[in-house]
Amino acid sequence: MLWKARIEITLKKEVLDPQGAAVENALKALHYNNVKQVRIGKYMELYLEAEEREAGAKQVEEMCRRLLANPVIEDFSYTLTEAER
């Protein structure tokens, strides 16, 4: 079965996010003054072949830990949905 994984990788709360701060300042320069706590992360989509959801989820988790995210400073979350071929 083919699965579509959507992965969100965010900096941990304790980690400073200068890119987010820069974007927040830029938004304020455009007079969006009601915005706060902008945080920037990564988003990834991929397709993977797996017999069952559980096996797919386990693999996505492993790939995040080993390659896609840096577990020292980043958190990740993901969703898996069945993909049409």
Added chain:
Amino acid sequence: MLWKARIEITLKKEVLDPQGAAVENALKALHYNNVKQVRIGKYMELYLEAEEREAGAKQVEEMCRRLLANPVIEDFSYTLTEAER
């Protein structure tokens, strides 16, 4: 009311994604051979003050169009949820 916006910004389908291709190759080098079509985008979180969901959504959409995304090569989607203070 305080809203939390989660924004996903992805490259349009027609746009080449060399970063995604590099990650796909790296995954294959780690023997994840069942993975394909890796695409990399951006993920943003922010909080904004708005009386109603509709006003908040309209503003997020406008911010994406004006600053956060590049509408020539990127698509964006977002969700708004009520945030606890």
